[in-house]
Amino acid sequence: MTPFSPIELWLMAFVTLAIFSFLYKDNPVYRLVESIFAGLSAGYYFGLVWDTVLMQQVVDPIKTDSSNLYLIIPALLGILLFSRLTQKWSYLSRVPLAFVIGSTSGIFITSRLQGLVLPQIRTTFMPQNVPGGSTDPWMIVVLSTIVVVGVIATLVYFYFSHEHKGVIGWTARLGIWFIMISFGAHFGYTVMGRVSLLIGRVQFLVEDWIGSFTG
């Protein structure tokens, strides 16, 4: 039993098929649905930002507690973006952009070093855990060697200060092999996820929409 009303079902089937029609070629029906989708999302995001950011994170906290007055600063930064609409003051819009880009770089450098680089370095030189919990020392040696060689070879591939020739060239080539094997695994994993999305849409069309014809 489908949870949708007949109008909802037909509308959902129409937009699904309209988007799928792009597989044949660009056409007016696809353009219509594309415009509806883009317009709806722009409107939805405006409402979302208005409610969850402007109201909940700026206006309401200032109304309830005057010590939150400092929240006016980020709000002013946002308003400065509108200065782009004037020729004379347009340079002011660079202030919020400079602030966002600068603070992002600063935050990311420390957080990535702390949260990713240091732990990954440690995990690389520590003896590896064999999948399945095996304590066979040879398995641990083999797995640990693969991890250490793989990480070093990959790092060498991303070394830009030297031409990939000689020892560095061979190591970088080995690094590319490790990278490609990892991409192959990612590819298979992600394709499986996408196929399940397609199955979901086809299931809707066959079971819910076409199924509603037969009752």
Added chain:
Amino acid sequence: MPAHLRNTIRIGLTALLLTVVSVSSAFAQAEDGPAFLTNRINALILVIVFSVAVMYFTQQARKGKTLFLRKIPGLDAVEEAVGRATEMGRPILYIPGILDLDEMDTIAGVSILGRVTKIVAEYETPLIVPARYPTVLAACQEICEQAYAEAGKPDTFNKDSVRYLAGEQFAFTAAVNGIMMRERPATNIYLGGFFAESLLLAETGNAAGSIQIAGTSQPEQLPFFIAACDYTLMGEELYAASAYLSHEPLMTGGLKGQDLIKVILITVIIVGVILSLLDHWNVIHFFDIYSGWFQEA
């Protein structure tokens, strides 16, 4: 003092003031915790080493020392791709990812956009830059305007070439796919943060017959770009792209500094493996102290 320099100083000082205010309010709010976390000294040392390395190489580059960078084929193809678009009289589509401006991938994508736009302006090729977030839109407009001015053609810049399309991920993708099929860009450049839409974009571009250059640091999306694009920048190549294209001392110095850090990290790994083996063979016993230093706080 020239007006643009005066404005740059004003912007810098205002951004600095805002940073001081933000840091002060963060300290004021952190009443329960200590102001300095001693268990994160390892990260602090690494940040200092990293900063010193970057500053050293930047100084070297400013003094005029030539800093070598190896060839990155995907980036060498950018100028060729712009030339192709000019010959065909068709536009170039540049997507700086689908993430907001507070993500490193987007910052890298927007930064490379400046270099690409400068080449585009020189050739007078039409450019289309779709944006998913208002902040990215503002940054891209600013960068493109600047690049056209640097190329000596400020009047040819069309603000509408940088467009806001949609906030929702797949609405944005649908709209970009529409642009690809209707405006038939000769070259599509995807440099930034991409997710599930990567293959949808790259496949449509491929079907439209465009030359495609892609780059992201998202490992799950790179295989799709490699399969469907002509050139792909993998991971850190994306971050290196801006320095590679500009050859500015500040950026090249940063890249050299990162390379030095990689050498240090490789050394740290090799020392760790040797200490681990010596510990296992009961020769010396300070592997735990060594490995503990790299533990996340």
